[in-house]
Structure formats: C-alpha cells, structure tokens
Amino acid sequence: MAKRTGVDEFKLIGLLWRDSPVSPRSGISTQSVTTLAVDLADREGLDAVTIRRLAEEAGVTAMALYPHIGGRAELVELMLDHVAGVTYETVTIPEGADWRECVTAIAEANWASCQAHPWITDLATGRPVPGPGASTKYETELRALDGIGLTDIEMEHTLTALLSLVQGTARATRAAQDSRLPGEDHDTDWWSNIEPALTTAIGDQTRFPTASRVSRTLGEQTGKANDPEGAYRRGVGLILDGIAKRLGTPTSGNGR
Amino acid sequence: MAKRTGVDEFKLIGLLWRDSPVSPRSGISTQSVTTLAVDLADREGLDAVTIRRLAEEAGVTAMALYPHIGGRAELVELMLDHVAGVTYETVTIPEGADWRECVTAIAEANWASCQAHPWITDLATGRPVPGPGASTKYETELRALDGIGLTDIEMEHTLTALLSLVQGTARATRAAQDSRLPGEDHDTDWWSNIEPALTTAIGDQTRFPTASRVSRTLGEQTGKANDPEGAYRRGVGLILDGIAKRLGTPTSGNGR
DNA sequence: TCCTCGAAGTCTACGGTGTATAATACACTG
DNA sequence: CAGTGTATTATACACCGTAGACTTCGAGGA
Numbered sequence: 123m124a125k126r127t128g129v130d131e132f133k134l135i136g137l138l139w140r141d142s143p144v145s146p147r148s149g150i151s152t153q154s155v156t157t158l159a160v161d162l163a164d165r166e167g168l169d170a171v172t173i174r175r176l177a178e179e180a181g182v183t184a185m186a187l188y189p190h191i192g193g194r195a196e197l198v199e200l201m202l203d204h205v206a207g208v209t210y211e212t213v214t215i216p217e218g219a220d221w222r223e224c225v226t227a228i229a230e231a232n233w234a235s236c237q238a239h240p241w242i243t244d245l246a247t248g249r250p251v252p253g254p255g256a257s258t259k260y261e262t263e264l265r266a267l268d269g270i271g272l273t274d275i276e277m278e279h280t281l282t283a284l285l286s287l288v289q290g291t292a293r294a295t296r297a298a299q300d301s302r303l304p305g306e307d308h309d310t311d312w313w314s315n316i317e318p319a320l321t322t323a324i325g326d327q328t329r330f331p332t333a334s335r336v337s338r339t340l341g342e343q344t345g346k347a348n349d350p351e352g353a354y355r356r357g358v359g360l361i362l363d364g365i366a367k368r369l370g371t372p373t374s375g376n377g378r
Numbered sequence: 379m380a381k382r383t384g385v386d387e388f389k390l391i392g393l394l395w396r397d398s399p400v401s402p403r404s405g406i407s408t409q410s411v412t413t414l415a416v417d418l419a420d421r422e423g424l425d426a427v428t429i430r431r432l433a434e435e436a437g438v439t440a441m442a443l444y445p446h447i448g449g450r451a452e453l454v455e456l457m458l459d460h461v462a463g464v465t466y467e468t469v470t471i472p473e474g475a476d477w478r479e480c481v482t483a484i485a486e487a488n489w490a491s492c493q494a495h496p497w498i499t500d501l502a503t504g505r506p507v508p509g510p511g512a513s514t515k516y517e518t519e520l521r522a523l524d525g526i527g528l529t530d531i532e533m534e535h536t537l538t539a540l541l542s543l544v545q546g547t548a549r550a551t552r553a554a555q556d557s558r559l560p561g562e563d564h565d566t567d568w569w570s571n572i573e574p575a576l577t578t579a580i581g582d583q584t585r586f587p588t589a590s591r592v593s594r595t596l597g598e599q600t601g602k603a604n605d606p607e608g609a610y611r612r613g614v615g616l617i618l619d620g621i622a623k624r625l626g627t628p629t630s631g632n633g634r
Numbered sequence: 635t636c637c638t639c640g641a642a643g644t645c646t647a648c649g650g651t652g653t654a655t656a657a658t659a660c661a662c663t664g
Numbered sequence: 665c666a667g668t669g670t671a672t673t674a675t676a677c678a679c680c681g682t683a684g685a686c687t688t689c690g691a692g693g694a
Contacts, residue, residue: 131571131572131575132575135572135575135576135579136579138579139579139580139581243502244502246499246500246549246550246552247546247549247550249568249604250604252572252576252579257580257585257586257589258586260586260589261585261586261587261588261589264588264589264592265588268588274591274592274595274596275595275596275599275600275605275608276612277592278592278596278604278605278608278609279605279608279609279611279612279613280609280612280613280616282547282550282604282605282606282609282613283543283547283609283610283612283613283616284613285546286542286543286545286546286547286549286550286606286609286613287539287542287543287546287613289542289546290503290541290542290543290545290546291538291539291542293502293503293542294502294503294538294542296502312505315387316387316388316391316508319387319388319391320391320508323391323392323394323395323508324395324513325395329513329517330513330514330516330517331517332517332520332521332524333513333516333517333520335530336520336530336533336534339530339531340530340531340534343531344531348505348506348534348538349531349534349535349538350538350542352531352534352535353534353535353536353537353538353539353542354539355535356532356535356536356539357535357536357538357539357540357542357543357617359620360536360539360616360617360620360621360624361613361616361617361620362620363619363620363623363624364615364616364617364618364619364620365616367619367623368616368619
C-alpha cells in the first residue's frame with residue numbers, strides 16, 4: 123500500500139492531463155472519482171479506498187471505475203496529483219518577501235497538506251507524479267527559491283531535503299495519532315498503557331540511561347511521549363540557518 | 379503495507395524481549411523467523427513477505443508461524459527492531475570525536491541501513507518499536523549527542539529531524555530505483571521513456587519554465603532525473619551548520 | 635423514426651491475502 | 665508410562681484487485 127509500483131505511466135499521463143469529461147451514463151468522471159477517493163482517504167485512511175468501496179460511494183459497480191481511473195495504482199497517482207495541486211490554495215507564498223519567509227511558507231504549506239491528508243505520508247516520494255498538480259507545485263516552490271543566490275542544483279537539493287524533513291516528521295505525527303486507542307486524547311495515554319509492560323520486560327532499568335532521561339524530560343516539558351511537531355519546527359530552523367550560512371547573509375536572531 | 383496499524387503491543391513486547399527459544403518440533407524460533415523475513419524483504423521487498431511464503435521458506439505451514447510472530451503486524455515490528463539492533467554494527471560512532479563527526483556518523487549509519495534494507499523506508503517512523511534493538515539504537519544515538527551543549531529537548535528534536543531527513547531522502551532513492559524498468563541502468567532511462575508522452579500531454583511548453591530549467595541543469599550535471607542522495611548530503615550539511623549556529627561554535631569550511 | 639455499432643458498464647470468477655477455528659500430534663512433567 | 669498443554673496442522677472465510685465475457689446504452693446515419 124505504499125510502494126507506488128505497477129503504474130502504467132502512459133495510461134496515467136493520459137488520465138492526468140485530459141479534461142475529464144463526465145460520462146453520460148453514470149455521471150462519473152476521473153475528476154469526480156478522484157475527489158471522492160481523496161475524501162474517503164481523508165476520512166478513513168488509504169486502506170479504506172478499495173475499488174469496491176469507492177464504486178459504492180460513486181453509485182456504480184466496481185468495474186465501472188476502471189475506464190476512469192486506470193487501475194488502483196493509477197488512482198493513487200491521481201489522488202496525489204490532486205492533493206499536490208491544491209497545496210498552495212490554503213497556504214500561499216508571500217510575494218517579494220524575504221527568502222526566509224518563502225522557505226518557511228513552503229514548509230508550512232506541505233506540513234498543512236500532510237495534516238489534512240495524512241495518507242499521503244504513507245506514499246513514497248521520489249518519483250514525481252507526471253501530472254499538472256504536482257508540476258505546478260514544483261514550479262511554485264522552485265520559483266520561490268529562485269534568485270536568492272543558490273544555484274539550480276542547490277535549489278533542487280535544498281527543496282528535496284526540506285520536503286523530506288516535512289514529510290518525515292509529518293509521518294511521525296501521524297503514526298503517533300494512529301497509535302492512540304479510540305477515545306484517547308493524548309499521546310501519553312498510549313505510552314502510559316505500554317510503559318508498565320515494557321518496564322517489566324526490560325528488567326535491568328539501568329540499561330538505557332540517556333534514553334530514559336531524555337524521555338522523562340520530554341514528557342515533563344511537552345506532555346508527549348514523542349514530539350514530531352517540535353522536531354519539524356527545529357528541523358526547519360536548522361535548515362534555515364544552514365541556508366543563511368551558505369548565502370553568507372547575516373543570520374537572524376540568536377537561535378533560541 | 380505501510381501504516382503499522384493493528385499491532386497488539388502487549389503480545390509484541392512479549393515476543394520482543396523473550397529469549398526466543400527454538401521450538402523442538404519445527405526447529406523455528408521468533409529469532410530465526412524474523413531473520414528469514416528480513417532476508418526475504420531485503421531480496422524481494424516487503425510485499426514478498428507473506429505468511430505463506432515465509433512459512434514455506436521456514437519449512438512449516440503458515441499457521442505454525444503464529445505462535446512465534448504473533449501476526450503479520452507484529453512480525454513487521456520484530457523485523458524493524460532486528461534491523462535497528464544491527465544499525466551500528468557496520469557504521470560506528472567514533473569515540474570522543476568532534477560532534478560533527480558523531481552527527482555525520484548517525485546520518486551515515488541510518489542511510490546505510492536504509493540502503494541495505496530498502497523496505498524499512500516503506501514503514502512509518504514515529505511510534506517507536508518497544509524492543510531491545512530500537513531502544514539500544516536510540517540510546518546510542520542520544521549518547522553521541524549528549525554533552526555537546528544541547529538541552530535534552532533540543533537533542534531529541536534534532537535527532538528526530540535528522541532521522542526524518544535521512545529516511546525521507548532514502549525513500550526517494552528507493553522510489554527512483556524501483557521505477558527503473560528491468561534491465562535499465564540509469565534513472566534517466568525511466569525519465570526518457572516518459573518524457574515524450576509528457577511533453578505532448580502538457581501542450582504549452584512555457585507553463586513550467588523554472589522547473590524545466592532546473593530539471594535540465596540537474597540532468598546535465600548529475601545524469602539523473604532526480605538526485606535524492608545529493609539532497610541527503612546537502613540536507614545533512616545544512617543541519618550541521620544549523621547546529622553549529624545554535625552552539626555558537628565556529629563553523630567549519632565555507633559551506634561550498 | 636429506426637437501426638446499427640462501438641463503447642461503457644456489469645457479472646462472474648480467479649488467485650491472492652491474513653487469520654479464526656477446530657482437530658491433531660507431539661514434547662515435556664509427574 | 666499416562667496425562668496434559670501447547671505447537672502444529674487442515675480447513676474455511678471474508679476480503680482484495682482485476683481479467684474476461686457478456687449486456688446495455690447513446691449517438692450517428694438512412
């Protein structure tokens with residue numbers, strides 16, 4: 123459910139770039155099915171998006187979807203492209219602003235997208251989706267980084283690194299949320315459920331002194347068993363300062 | 379195949395921390411089955427690790443595995459813990475070295491682990507595996523960061539951010555490799571197969587000028603359609619400089 | 635208006651998955 | 665050596681994606 127394999131790229135490109143006519147008999151279209159699938163995944167996760175279930179929601183039989191979506195592998199790509207296309211509708215990159223604000227906006231937009239559509243963190247990045255949404259997103263992000271003093275290669279690497287960090291920490295957020303049992307409100311509940319059993323199993327309590335100390339401190343100060351969002355913010359901060367050093371511009375603040 | 383849901387944590391903890399006796403009738407153990415599963419995943423990917431297939435390799439029936447692995451969800455956790463436990467057997471963190479070398483070694487060890495076991499990048503991080511391997515790894519990494527001038531919280535956030543970056547870019551490497559058709563040697567082959575169809579589909583060639591320029595430059599200079607490894611190296615470099623700024627120590631080199 | 639014909643939609647079926655359940659056979663303890 | 669409990673087995677179920685054959689519909693020409 124995560125590898126994005128088995129995609130027929132040519133079929134996919136056709137589906138991605140055509141203007142998605144609504145089918146007269148059933149009233150569905152590539153566009154409408156994709157939207158339905160994204161909504162379903164947002165609500166119940168990517169695993170809930172089965173062909174049969176999606177067909178049920180669309181009011182058609184399973185096999186009726188195939189002319190519109192290609193196959194399940196292609197459907198996932200369509201969903202990814204759709205989400206990529208709306209990333210900068212909620213969070214926009216300020217025009218003519220400091221490069222710091224632009225980079226931060228890129229991070230925030232992707233972070234928000236990962237929160238709104240947690241299932242995208244299940245899917246591998248790397249191979250780009252050859253569709254209009256992903257292409258527009260890429261263009262937007264590169265344009266924000268263009269002309270601040272980085273070479274093309276540096277821009278590309280920096281952007282990839284930044285997005286990897288965002289996706290990675292967003293994934294961790296998501297995993298922490300998923301592991302909550304129904305009805306639990308805090309991350310600590312999962313941990314406090316596990317902890318007694320774990321303590322018993324470990325036996326020798328002096329085996330992981332540093333980890334114990336750090337976990338305790340983290341729990342006391344943030345109230346969480348782990349804090350991916352904090353890691354995200356710190357990570358972006360570190361990268362910003364790293365870029366500043368490359369650019370040779372004065373760094374902002376004192377880092378605290 | 380990516381969400382790590384449905385894990386019975388208590389059953390899992392029992393399996394993770396017991397000393398895995400070999401079963402007299404079948405000759406298998408939690409340990410041996412886990413190793414077998416890791417090898418199989420390394421060779422053929424996580425999807426190849428089905429209960430039936432694994433049972434076949436172990437020389438028993440499918441249902442015979444269950445007392446040793448719990449269920450498939452728990453098996454995956456066992457595999458993750460196993461891999462975590464051997465991360466620092468190949469790449470070690472230098473004793474008493476500069477903090478830069480330590481951080482770099484952490485990144486390299488995790489990068490190498492992701493290369494050796496590509497399937498781990500399919501799986502969500504975040505919720506830690508409550509096992510001896512993962513605990514040891516966490517302890518090792520925190521100890522390397524301890525005492526260089528960061529607070530406990532900063533250490534934790536920095537480590538999480540660093541590992542997210544490594545996993546994220548490693549994933550992208552993996553995705554690029556997977557998308558190669560059989561027999562292809564270079565990333566560019568996949569891209570050059572797609573490109574004509576994509577160019578035709580897009581129509582208006584002036585729509586993504588920055589993306590086109592950057593892609594062209596990247597292709598010319600690296601010979602790749604995308605370069606996650608370069609992004610990894612730059613990302614680690616940026617984070618190192620970011621840490622240096624926080625620490626107030628002189629930065630090394632000029633960043634080029 | 636009717637007819638034809640190609641495409642869209644449907645039905646059935648296949649091989650795969652994880653694993654619940656119940657029956658069996660074995661290894662260890664007394 | 666008998667008893668007991670658990671590892672192991674065989675069977676079965678519900679679900680998955682989708683290939684292939686069949687049916688039905690909508691649009692264009694006479």
